[in-house]
Amino acid sequence: MGKIVGAFAMSHVLGAPGGLEEQAERVFEGMKELGRQLRQARPTLLIVITSDHLNNFRLDQPMPFAIGTADSYTPYGDMGLPTDPIRGDASFSTGFAMFANDRGFKLSKPMRLRPDHGVMIPLGIVDPKRELPIVPLYVNTVYTPGPTPQESWRLGELLRAYIEEYCKADERVALLAGGGLSHWLGVPEEGRVNEAWDRWFMDVLTAGKGASLANLSNEQILADAGNGGLEVNAWIALAGAVPGATGECLFYEAIPAWASGMAGMSFQVR
């Protein structure tokens, strides 16, 4: 049986530092600290739970939940991110997809996948030397209707069950959720950040009460945290994989110029 040895969540974007260098640096240092803690857990596999930004998925072929099933990925390269290939783990991915689908959870397997910044910024920070194989697990909140908090939580439950029941005994799995927190993107409210909601959301997770977040509706999240804030469903999926785990906020900065509540958390896994 495999083991979850680390669970972390962070915003999956960075922005222009001009005019807010100190705040940008606090975010960057927080992300690096998150990466240091993740590497300290000595994982053998990293699962990145995140949303794509329609760089790999089309609106007319909705895949609210999807998983990359390759042994290697060439990043999409948006935001000028490096496009050197990264290692995948086809065995884990295909096994988990079958496991989830057998239990009535539809997890799509796109034929081609070139991870965009939703994967590559978190990964680039936590594994700068690209030592870990990764599994990109998509909670694609760009769709309407999109993945619900309840479904996302269920995905996390299934992920934990698969790791515990089917992974090889020496597999040490780290989970990293990307996205959020509150942000409005490509809409008139762009630039708004709801710091109070962001801190409430993290307080719930810090207290180990992530299960209650599964009761949120996307309509509530959309109203309080914006269309980009729906990405917190990736965080809820992560919480579903480590139920009851308490957490720690490693950094938080409300940055309207980046149109984002920038946050990072680590969780105490058992």
Add this chain to the structure above:
Amino acid sequence: MAAPRGVHELIEHLIETPTDRGLIRTSPDILFDRFDVPAEVRETLRGGGRDDLHRLGIHPNLVIKWLIWSGRPTMPFFPIDYYFARR
């Protein structure tokens, strides 16, 4: 509200075919014709801002991409190496 005919398909084509993105600035009508984009929304696509495109019903993520490729980004560019060189 649904996006005007062809607009989502056009932007999705540009996601998959980066070499065609330059046409937005040089010859947008080639793209508009290819995807049968209605004449009445072409001016907004050529010069409209985020909120104009939003009013057309274009998906927010595609609004952002269109504005970036059109040279009208809503947020400033920065070199990712500002951060990544110091990881």
